[in-house]
Amino acid sequence: MRFQAAVLRSYEDPFAVEEVALRTEPAAGELLVEIAGCGMCRTDLAVRRSAGSSPLPAVLGHEGSGVVVRSGGGPDNAISVGDHVVLSFDSCGHCQNCRGAAPAYCDSFASLNLFGGRGEGAPRLTDADGRALAPRWFGQSSFAEYALVSARNAVRVDTKLPVEMLGPLGCGFLTGAGAVLNTFSAGPGDSLVVLGAGAVGLAAVMAATAAGALTVAVDRHPRRLALAERFGAIPLLAGTAGLAERIRRLTDGGARYALDTTASAPLVNEGLRALRPTGSLGLVARLHDPLPLEPGTLDRGRSIRHICEGDAVPGLLIPLLTRLWQAGRFPFDQLIRTYPLTDINEAERDCEAGRVVKPVLLPAGRSR
Ligand SMILES: [Zn+2]
Ligand SMILES: [Zn+2]
Numbered sequence: 001m002r003f004q005a006a007v008l009r010s011y012e013d014p015f016a017v018e019e020v021a022l023r024t025e026p027a028a029g030e031l032l033v034e035i036a037g038c039g040m041c042r043t044d045l046a047v048r049r050s051a052g053s054s055p056l057p058a059v060l061g062h063e064g065s066g067v068v069v070r071s072g073g074g075p076d077n078a079i080s081v082g083d084h085v086v087l088s089f090d091s092c093g094h095c096q097n098c099r100g101a102a103p104a105y106c107d108s109f110a111s112l113n114l115f116g117g118r119g120e121g122a123p124r125l126t127d128a129d130g131r132a133l134a135p136r137w138f139g140q141s142s143f144a145e146y147a148l149v150s151a152r153n154a155v156r157v158d159t160k161l162p163v164e165m166l167g168p169l170g171c172g173f174l175t176g177a178g179a180v181l182n183t184f185s186a187g188p189g190d191s192l193v194v195l196g197a198g199a200v201g202l203a204a205v206m207a208a209t210a211a212g213a214l215t216v217a218v219d220r221h222p223r224r225l226a227l228a229e230r231f232g233a234i235p236l237l238a239g240t241a242g243l244a245e246r247i248r249r250l251t252d253g254g255a256r257y258a259l260d261t262t263a264s265a266p267l268v269n270e271g272l273r274a275l276r277p278t279g280s281l282g283l284v285a286r287l288h289d290p291l292p293l294e295p296g297t298l299d300r301g302r303s304i305r306h307i308c309e310g311d312a313v314p315g316l317l318i319p320l321l322t323r324l325w326q327a328g329r330f331p332f333d334q335l336i337r338t339y340p341l342t343d344i345n346e347a348e349r350d351c352e353a354g355r356v357v358k359p360v361l362l363p364a365g366r367s368r
Contacts, residue, residue, distance in 0.1 A: 001021070001022050001146070002019050002020070002021050002022075002128070003019070003020065003022070003144065003145040003146050004017055004018070004019060004020075004144065004145050004341065004363065004364055005017070005018070005019075005020040005059045005125075005141070005143060005144030005145065006059065006060070006061070006143040006144065006341060006344045006361075007020065007057050007058070007059055007127065007133065008047065008056060008057060008058055008059075008060055009056060009057040010056060010057075011047070011048045011049075011050070011056070012048070014345040014348075015143070015344045015345055015348070017341060017342050017344065018127065018128065019127075019128040020059065020125055020126065020127055020128065020133065020144065021125070021126050021127070021128060021130070022124060022125055022146065022148060023124050023125075023126065024124050024148075025070065025072065026070050026071060026072030026148060027072045027074075028072050028073055028074035028075075028077070029072060029074040029076060029077050029150060029151050029152070030071075030072040030074075030077075030148060030149065030150060030151060031068050031070070031071050031072070031077070031079060031085070031148070031149050031150075031151050031154055032068070032069050032070035032071075032146060032147075032148050032149075033064065033066045033067065033068055033069065033085060033087065033140075033142075033146065033147050033148075033149055033154070034066045034067050034068075034069045034145065034146055035064050035065070035066040035142050035144060035145060035146060035147055035363050036065055036066040036067065036163045036164035036362070036363075037064075037065055037066070037163070037164035037165060037166075037167050037338070037360045037361065037362050037363075038061040038063055038064040038065070038142040038143055038144075038167050038341075038360065038361050038363075039063030039167045039168035039170075039171070039172060039336075039358055039359065039360050039361075040061075040063070040344075040347055040348065040351055040358070040359040040360070040361065041062060041063055041168070041171050041172050041199070042172075042198075042199075042285075043062065043171070044060045044061065044062065044137075044143075045348060045351065045352065046286070047060060049288075053114075053115070054114065054115070054134075055115065055134040055135070056134060057127070057131075057133050057134065058133060058134035058137060058141070059125060059133055059134075059136075059137065059141035059142075059143055059144050060137050060141065060143055061137065061140065061141060061142035061143030061144065061147075061361070062087070062089070062113070062137055062138030062139075062140055062141075062142060062170070062171055063087070063142070063167035063168045063169075063170050063171045063172060063360075064086075064087040064140050064142025064147055064149075064167050064170070065084070065085065065086045065087060065157075065163050065164065065165075065166040065167040065169075065170070066084070066085065066087075066142075066147075066163060066164075067082065067083070067084055067085075067163065068080065068081050068082060068083045068084075068085055068154075069081060069146075071151075072151075074151065076093075076151070076152070077151040078151075078156075079151050079154055079156055083156050083159075084156065084157050084158070084159050084161070084163045085154040085155060085156055085157065086154070086155045086157055086166045086167060086169050086170045086314075086318050087138075087139070087140045087142060087147065087149055087153055087154055087155075087167065087170050088138075088153050088154075088155060088170035088171065088174065088309075088312075088314035088318065089103070089104065089109070089113050089138050089139065089153060089170070089171065089309055089314070090112040090113055090138060090139025090140075090150055090152065090153045091103035091104075091106035091108070091109065091112065091152065091153070092106050092107065092108045092112065093152055095107040095108065101313055102311065103309075103313060103314075104308040104309035104310070104311060104312060105308060109308070112139060113137070113138045113139065114137075114138075124136075124148060125141065125148075136148065136149070138153075138171075139152075139153045140153065142167070143341065143344060143361060144341075144363065145341075145363040145364065153170075153314070155170070155314050155315050155318045155319070157318065157319070157322055158322065161322055161325075161326075162333075164338075164360070164362060165333055165336060165338075165360060166318075166322070167360060168199065168332065168335075168336070168358050168360065169318050169321050169322065169332070170314065170318065171309065172199040172200055172203065172358060173199065173200075173203040173321065173332050173335075173358075174203075174309060174310050174312050174314065174317055174318065174321070175200045175203070175284055175307075175309055175310045175312075176199070176200040176201060176202065176203030176204035176205075176206075176207065176259070176261070176284075176310065177203045177204065177206070177207035177310060177317065177321055177330070178307075178309065178310015178311050178312035178317055179204055179259050179282050179284060179307050179310050179311070180192065180204050180207040180208045180211060180213070180257075180259070181207050181211060181310075181317070181320070182310055182311040182312060182317070183282055183307050183310070183311045184256075184257045184259075184280070184282070186207075186208055186211050186213040186256075186257060187211050187212055187213065188211070188212035188213070189212075189213075190208075190211075190212075190213040190214070190256050190257065191213060191214040191215070191216070191251035191252070191254075191255045191256050191257070192204070192208045192213050192214070192215045192216070192255060192256070192257045192258070192259065193215070193216045193217075193218065193247050193251070193255040193257070193258045193259070193271060193274050194208075194215060194216070194217045194218065194228070194233065194258075194259050194261070195218050195238075195258065195259065195260040195261060195262050195264075195267045195268070195270075195271050196218070196219060196260065196261035196262040196264075196267075196285075197217045197218075197219040197221070197224040197225060197227065197228040197233075198224065198261060198357060199335060199357050199358045200261045200284055201217065201219070201228070201259070201261045202217075202224070202227055202228060202231060202335055202357060203332060203335075204259050204261075205217055205228050205231045205232060205233045206231045206232070206329075206330050206331065206332065207324075207330065208232070208233075209231055209232030209233070209329075210324055210329040210330055214234075214250075214251060215228075215232060215233040215234065216233060216234045216236055216247050216250055216251065216255065217229075217233035217234070217235055217236065218236045218237075218238050218243065218247075218267065218270075218271075219235075219237070219238055220237065220238040220239060221354055222237070223354075224354070224357070225237065227334075227335070227357070230334075231331070234250055238267060243270045243274070244270045244271075244273035244274040247270075247274035248274055248276075251274070251276070253276050254274060254275050254276030254277070254279060255274050255275055255276065255279060256275070256276060256279050256280075257275075257279060257280060257281070257282070258271040258272070258274060258275055258279070258280075258281040258282070259281070259282050259284065259307075260281060260282065260283050260284070260285065261284050261285055262285060263283070263285035263286065263287050263288070263289075263291075265289070265291050265292055268281065268283070268291060268293075268304075269293065269294050269297055272293070272297035272298065272302055272304065273294075273296075273297055275302050277300035277301050277302065278300070278301035278302065279302050279303075280302065280303045280304070280305065281302070281303070281304045281305075282304075282305060282306070282307040283304065283305070283306050283307065284306075284307050284308075332358075335357040335358045336357075336358045336359075336360050337350075337356045337357075337358070337359055337360070338359075338360050338361075338362050339359055339360070339361055339362070340361070340362055340364065341361045341362060341363045341364065342364070343361075344361055347359035347361060
């Protein structure tokens, strides 16, 4: 079958929306999904800075959602044609961490999601001239009208929900909300400082507010801080003198948790100093430089760790987040701006410039 997709051919070129061809039917354990919408995430854009490690040409996009149009069946495939699904990250299902309900730490996470797919033989996705495209990105490649996915990374959702808006629940919003609800298990009486109020940080703010925790949000953009405040956080401008001391005063002696989405060493050090004894800081951004910690920042039982995909089991967290949205307690739709897939380069520019928190691309024929 042939359909439109956004192809990235080099690290420097804009995306090209063009016809691609998919060579095979879904195998057992696979689904063909008609994409209704796909969020743009920082990890898509980071491919440009991957210095050769991400294979190109490729169809990126890993926050897809849509309707199942064909199923390859299979013993562990409980999803049927007509089901609405949110696509998340892929995992193998049989390594120790997958069996331990920690699929974000799957032994094969990098190969399945970033560098090669499931080892399928012949390339399945090609350009219109038959030249191979990189194996599917995050088990999906959803900047396209259709995606052939592993049933394991598809989560069925209520057909009454606006399916085209739900894709970011599969990665960006899952990461922020999962850090708060899974990693920290934050609840009433807890306090959280969020460093960086982008898509991940604002999802963390919403989840913390929904959980009854006190949140302080730190960012250098006043517009983002205004959003954080709307979702229940106390806003603080990054670079303010005595930032850690101010957070400690606002949180009755120090925050119990901190979530860093910036990978900025000065902010991470401030975040650690803002913690109460035994408090913990989670890092979600990929570090590109060494992270020097100042003396004393880990004293008195404070800890720091990396958090991948919000420690989520997507099949559990995504339905929880849609229920919170329906109850008006996780208003993620307010962070989204939609673009036709053909405007993907404009969406990227707006994202890089901070003009939009979460672009969602709508393939042709879909509009709101
Ligand atoms: Zn695994
Ligand atoms: Zn992502």
